[in-house]
Each structure stands twice: as structure tokens, then as C-alpha cells.
Amino acid sequence: xxxxxxxxxxxxxxxxxxxxxxxxxxxxxxxxxxxxxxxxxxxxxxxxxxxxxxxxxxxxxxxxxxxxxxxxxxxxxxxxxxxxxxxxxxxxxxxxxxxxxxxxxxxxxxxxxxxxxxxxxxxxxxxxxxxxxxxxxxxxxxxxxxxxxxxxxxxxxxxxxxxxxxxxxxxxxxxxxxxxxxxxxxxxxxxxxxxxxxxxxxxxxxxxxxxxxxxxxxxxxxxxxxxxxxxxxxxxxxxxxxxxxxxxxxxxxxxxxxxxxxxxxxxxxxxxxxxxxxxxxxxxxxxxxxxxxxxxxxxxxxxxxxxxxxxxxxxxxxxxxxxxxxxxxxxxxxx
Amino acid sequence: xxxxxxxxxxxxxxxxxxxxxxxxxxxxxxxxxxxxxxxxxxxxxxxxxxxxxxxxxxxxxxxxxxxxxxxxxxxxxxxxxxxxxxxxxxxxxxxxxxxxxxxxxxxxxxxxxxxxxxxxxxxxxxxxxxxxxxxxxxxxxxxxxxxxxxxxxxxxxxxxxxxxxxxxxxxxxxxxxxxxxxxxxxxxxxxxxxxxxxxxxxxxxxxxxxxxxxxxxxxxxxxxxxxxxxxxxxxxxxxxxxxxxxxxxxxxxxxxxxxxxxxxxxxxxxxxxxxxxxxxxxxxxxxxxxxxxxxxxxxxxxxxxxxxxxxxxxxxxxxxxxxxxxxxxxxx
Numbered sequence: 001x002x003x004x005x006x007x008x009x010x011x012x013x014x015x016x017x018x019x020x021x022x023x024x025x026x027x028x029x030x031x032x033x034x035x036x037x038x039x040x041x042x043x044x045x046x047x048x049x050x051x052x053x054x055x056x057x058x059x060x061x062x063x064x065x066x067x068x069x070x071x072x073x074x075x076x077x078x079x080x081x082x083x084x085x086x087x088x089x090x091x092x093x094x095x096x097x098x099x100x101x102x103x104x105x106x107x108x109x110x111x112x113x114x115x116x117x118x119x120x121x122x123x124x125x126x127x128x129x130x131x132x133x134x135x136x137x138x139x140x141x142x143x144x145x146x147x148x149x150x151x152x153x154x155x156x157x158x159x160x161x162x163x164x165x166x167x168x169x170x171x172x173x174x175x176x177x178x179x180x181x182x183x184x185x186x187x188x189x190x191x192x193x194x195x196x197x198x199x200x201x202x203x204x205x206x207x208x209x210x211x212x213x214x215x216x217x218x219x220x221x222x223x224x225x226x227x228x229x230x231x232x233x234x235x236x237x238x239x240x241x242x243x244x245x246x247x248x249x250x251x252x253x254x255x256x257x258x259x260x261x262x263x264x265x266x267x268x269x270x271x272x273x274x275x276x277x278x279x280x281x282x283x284x285x286x287x288x289x290x291x292x293x294x295x296x297x298x299x300x301x302x303x304x305x306x307x308x309x310x311x312x313x314x315x316x317x318x319x320x321x322x323x324x325x326x327x328x329x330x331x332x333x334x335x
Numbered sequence: 336x337x338x339x340x341x342x343x344x345x346x347x348x349x350x351x352x353x354x355x356x357x358x359x360x361x362x363x364x365x366x367x368x369x370x371x372x373x374x375x376x377x378x379x380x381x382x383x384x385x386x387x388x389x390x391x392x393x394x395x396x397x398x399x400x401x402x403x404x405x406x407x408x409x410x411x412x413x414x415x416x417x418x419x420x421x422x423x424x425x426x427x428x429x430x431x432x433x434x435x436x437x438x439x440x441x442x443x444x445x446x447x448x449x450x451x452x453x454x455x456x457x458x459x460x461x462x463x464x465x466x467x468x469x470x471x472x473x474x475x476x477x478x479x480x481x482x483x484x485x486x487x488x489x490x491x492x493x494x495x496x497x498x499x500x501x502x503x504x505x506x507x508x509x510x511x512x513x514x515x516x517x518x519x520x521x522x523x524x525x526x527x528x529x530x531x532x533x534x535x536x537x538x539x540x541x542x543x544x545x546x547x548x549x550x551x552x553x554x555x556x557x558x559x560x561x562x563x564x565x566x567x568x569x570x571x572x573x574x575x576x577x578x579x580x581x582x583x584x585x586x587x588x589x590x591x592x593x594x595x596x597x598x599x600x601x602x603x604x605x606x607x608x609x610x611x612x613x614x615x616x617x618x619x620x621x622x623x624x625x626x627x628x629x630x631x632x633x634x635x636x637x638x639x640x641x642x643x644x645x646x647x648x649x650x651x652x653x654x655x656x657x658x659x660x661x662x663x664x665x666x667x
Contacts, residue, residue, distance in 0.1 A: 035633070062627075066585075066586070068586070070583070070585075074623070074627065077383060080383075081377065081384060082628055093580065095578035096485070096576035096578050096583075098577050099497070099498055099576070
């Protein structure tokens with residue numbers, strides 16, 4: 001019996017030790033991420049906490065140990081039981097969280113999805129990191145600057161069927177129609193399928209097929225770092241310029257050796273900040289998530305809720321963040 | 336006659352002690368949870384939280400039988416995925432939802448039958464190998480069929496299965512179905528001659544064979560049942576998710592086996608019962624619920640659950656080390 005009591009005591013003390021009490025002043029916002037221990041998600045969590053602090057809300061950061069939708073459902077059920085006021089979620093599945101989030105909405109909980117959306121039925125509003133038009137435009141502007149508005153460029157994308165990349169590429173082509181780019185020629189689009197080796201080989205193939213190639217845009221994190229490596233290995237640093245979308249942690253090396261002077265990605269801290277700020281505003285009734293509502297989100301400035309392509313409503317985070325030699329070291333350890 | 340009596344008494348004794356231990360732990364955890372979170376003692380909250388992973392509960396019931404006969408089945412999670420995908424696809428092809436549900440049951444039972452067939456027909460082929468292969472085959476087929484797609488849009492009554500409550504009470508529908516299944520399994524295992532044969536196979540398969548227990552046939556039935564329960568789990572899980580995908584239920588097999596073991600079922604066979612695993616299910620759920628209410632991070636939760644699992648399974652060994660020695664002597 002003594003041993004039994006000891007075990008009970010141990011279990012109890014562990015639970016006490018790990019417990020984080022959330023005594024709410026203001027509203028309680030629960031952020032559910034894809035999985036914990038993921039630097040990108042942790043950065044979003046820091047932003048969320050910052051926004052809650054400014055609004056006087058309390059903040060809960062949770063995520064399953066592995067990125068499963070079943071784990072997220074369990075967490076959402078727990079948040080409902082805790083009677084939180086809002087949930088910010090980056091979904092592991094577009095559809096499968098809708099029933100549990102509808103239950104949350106039925107319990108008067110505001111639901112904001114960010115980063116990775118849930119279907120409109122399961123949310124009040126989505127905070128979208130990617131303003132497709134800006135993402136396309138900025139990459140063209142960057143590569144044009146790097147090659148001096150003259151020469152052949154190519155695009156190395158992910159899969160041929162990827163919706164995100166294809167939308168961005170459409171906007172790139174749109175941007176290239178501008179007369180100031182008339183000396184730039186988009187010679188080809190190749191697909192590395194988001195596999196490192198295939199992207200690397202496709203890049204090598206580009207150097208052979210287009211000896212006058214001046215620049216490559218790779219709007220995918222895997223493609224961008226693979227192409228940077230290919231440029232370095234082929235001894236073309238400085239001769240073929242590169243930009244695209246990438247992770248600072250993966251790209252720091254290639255920014256330092258000059259293979260990629262600048263690239264873009266949204267800032268997860270800002271993303272978490274905006275999502276959690278929007279959640280706070282939904283709670284106090286400043287906004288309801290309808291199209292056309294305008295609001296100001298602390299240090300991020302003013303926003304308008306717009307219609308999303310999936311039929312729901314969304315807030316666009318804004319232009320992607322530019323990483324180059326001046327700030328890469330500051331960001332490479334963050335995500 | 337005398338031998339059998341003493342055997343069943345002792346067995347009863349072990350089971351009895353174990354279940355009391357679980358009850359004490361459940362009470363302990365509830366008290367701690369109630370102290371830590373003001374939200375814990377809420378009838379709706381506890382009911383809902385118990386229902387959160389009841390679909391695993393269905394699988395635990397039949398897994399108990401598999402473990403008691405000294406086998407293991409690690410393909411159940413994949414069977415859930417395949418059953419769910421086939422159900423969703425047949426609904427999408429225009430079959431009525433009720434028929435699609437039968438497809439899920441048939442798929443589950445079929446996969447289980449296949450496991451059982453291989454295990455009982457090919458001597459020397461162990462359950463772990465067959466079900467390991469089954470695990471990748473069944474999920475593989477689900478991926479081939481559906482790829483990276485999801486199928487949803489089921490009729491609205493279907494979501495009642497996982498989200499509905501009985502009448503105007505706060506009792507989730509899935510809980511009623513589970514309790515029904517648990518009673519059936521309890522009676523089957525503890526009150527029928529068939530159930531006694533199951534224990535006999537686990538305690539001493541050689542002796543069981545010589546006393547006329549149809550080993551191959553029994554295994555066939557038990558593995559088919561296990562597949563069928565995975566099919567039932569698929570129906571409720573898909574209802575909960577409102578859609579089907581090939582990657583659902585990933586990792587469920589380990590959780591299911593862990594709960595059964597926590598419930599006093601010995602993976603080496605012959606020990607354990609339905610009441611124990613049901614208590615273990617409640618214990619595990621309340622533990623996770625309590626930690627969730629105070630927002631213990633996911634990884635820490637995994638570690639704590641692992642420690643509790645090992646700790647609880649070790650306890651009886653510490654208590655009854657003398658009794659354990661005596662048993663060994665008797666067997667020798």
C-alpha cells in the first residue's frame with residue numbers, strides 16, 4: 001500500500017509540476033498548431049503570445065506531439081471543456097476538423113484558422129499568409145533587379161499540379177508583361193516535384209540547355225535550396241542569379257556564398273500575431289468575420305477582411321518578408 | 336476438478352486485484368484533476384472527453400482477445416484506414432450510406448479474416464509478421480485508391496454517430512454502442528465455454544490443443560473479430576472527422592495495445608479481462624483529459640503516459656513478487 005501511495009504521489013506531483021495555470025483576465029485564446037517542437041510553429045506561438053499580451057488576453061499554446069488531425073481534435077475538445085473564448089488553428093486537414101470546430105462554434109468559441117486553412121464551415125475567418133499576387137510580383141521584381149532587367153530566366157517549381165505554385169507563376173507571367181521587363185525572357189518552367197535530388201538535377205539540366213541563362217526563380221523551399229546547391233556545385237555563383245521562397249535556416253549558407261542574394265517567405269511571428277489579434281477582436285465584437293470589415297491590428301497596421309477563394313473570408317497578412325545578407329543571421333535560427 | 340477450481344480462483348484473484356488498483360488510480364487522478372482545473376468536474380466535459388477516443392475502445396475489446404491467446408495484431412490501424420476509405424468511396428459511387436457502412440464492416444472483417452487465415456494456415460508464421468505485412472498492405476491499398484485526396488460530404492445523419500447524444504441526455508451515442516459491445520465481449524469471454532477456450536489457448540497452447548480446442552479455427556475467429564472491430568472504429572472515426580483520408584488512425588495500434596496492457600492483459604497470453612481494459616480506457620482518458628485541461632505540452636504528455644504505463648504494469652510485480660515465485664514453482 002505504501003508503494004501505491006508513493007506512485008500516486010509521484011503521478012500527482014508530476015501533474016502539478018507541469019501544469020500551467022491560465023487565470024483569465026480578458027479573453028482566453030487557445031492556439032492549436034500542427035505539432036509541437038516545430039520551429040515554424042513555435043515562432044507563430046511567440047507572435048500569438050505577443051498579441052494576446054497587448055490585448056490583455058491570456059494565451060494557451062498547444063499542439064499534438066505528431067502532426068495528426070486526431071491529436072488536434074483531442075486538443076480542441078479540451079479547449080472547449082476549458083471554455084476558452086477563441087481558437088487559432090493551423091489545420092492538419094482541410095476537412096476533418098470541421099465537425100469539432102463546429103462544436104466549438106456552437107459553444108460560442110471564435111475560430112480563426114491561419115497558415116493552413118480549415119474549410120469555411122469550421123471557421124469564422126482565415127488569416128492567409130500568402131497574398132498570391134504579391135508573392136508572384138515580388139519574386140519577378142527581385143530577379144529583375146539581380147540580372148539588371150536583361151536576359152533569360154527560368155522557373156523551377158514544385159509539382160506541375162500544385163495549386164499554390166501555379167497561381168504564383170500565373171502572377172509572375174502577369175508581372176513580366178510590364179514593359180520594363182521587355183528584355184527579360186522566361187525560357188522555360190521545370191518541375192522538381194519538391195524532391196531535393198530531382199530539383200537539383202532539373203537545375204543542372206537548365207544550365208546545360210540554356211547556357212545564357214541569367215536567373216532562376218524557385219517558388220518552393222525545397223526547390224530553392226536544391227537550386228542554390230546546384231549553382232554552387234556548377235561553379236555558377238554570380239553568373240546565374242537565384243530567388244524564390246525559402247526557409248532562412250536552409251538558405252543561410254547559400255546567402256553567405258552568394259548563390260542566392262535574396263529570397264522571400266512570410267514571417268511566422270507576424271502570422272501568429274495577426275491570427276491571435278484577429279481572435280481577440282472577434283471575441284470583443286469589434287469584427288465578426290464578414291467581408292468588408294476593417295480593423296487595425298496593433299503593430300501590424302490596418303487590415304480588411306476579404307473573400308477567400310474557398311468561399312469563406314480571410315485576412316491577407318501582407319507582402320512576404322525579404323531575407324538577404326543583412327538579416328539572414330538574425331533569422332536562420334528561428335525557422 | 337480440484338485443479339480447475341484452484342486455477343480459476345487464482346485467476347479471479349489476480350484480475351480482481353488489478354481492477355481495484357485501476358479504480359484507485361482513477362479516483363486518484365480525478366481528485367488531482369479536480370484540484371488542478373476548475374473545469375474538470377463537469378458532467379458534460381467528462382462525458383465528452385470519454386467519448387473522444389472511444390473508437391479506439393472498440394479495437395481494445397477485440398485486441399484483448401488477441402493478446403489473451405498470446406498473439407498480437409498490429410495491422411488494426413491500417414484496417415481502420417482501408418475500411419474508412421472504401422466506405423467513403425462506395426458512398427461517393429452512389430451507394431446509400433447504410434450500405435457504405437456495411438462495406439466498412441465487411442472490409443474490416445475481410446482484412447481480419449485474411450490475417451487469421453495466414454496465421455492459422457501457415458505453421459510457424461507468427462502473428463507479428465503477418466500483421467506487420469498486413470499493416471503496410473492495407474494502408475498501402477488505401478493510399479493507392481485515394482492518394483492525397485479526402486472524401487467527405489456524407490449525409491448529415493451520419494455525423495450523429497460520433498457527435499450525437501442519446502435523446503436529450505448528455506450521453507454520447509458512441510458511448511452507448513461501446514458499452515453494448517463491451518457487455519457482449521465481457522459475456523463472451525467470461526461467461527461462455529468459448530471464452531474459457533480462449534484463456535486455455537493463452538495459458539498453455541499445447542495443453543489446449545490436446546484437450547480438443549480447435550486452435551486454428553479459434554484464431555481465425557478472433558482475428559476476424561479484431562478486423563470487424565477495426566471496421567466499427569472506422570465508421571465512428573470517419574463520422575467524427577466528417578471525411579475520409581488514407582492517413583487516418585495512424586499509430587492507433589500501439590495505443591490500443593498499450594491500453595489493453597494497462598488493463599491487465601498480458602502480452603504473453605492467458606491473463607486479463609474486459610472489465611480491466613474498460614477501466615484502463617477510462618484511466619488513460621482521464622489522465623489525458625486532465626493534462627489537456629492544464630495544457631501540458633504534447634511531448635511531455637507522451638512521456639508522462641509512458642511512465643504511468645510502465646509504472647502501473649510494474650506495480651503488481653512489486654507487490655506480488657512472492658506470489659509470482661510461488662506460481663513459477665507450481666508450474667515447474
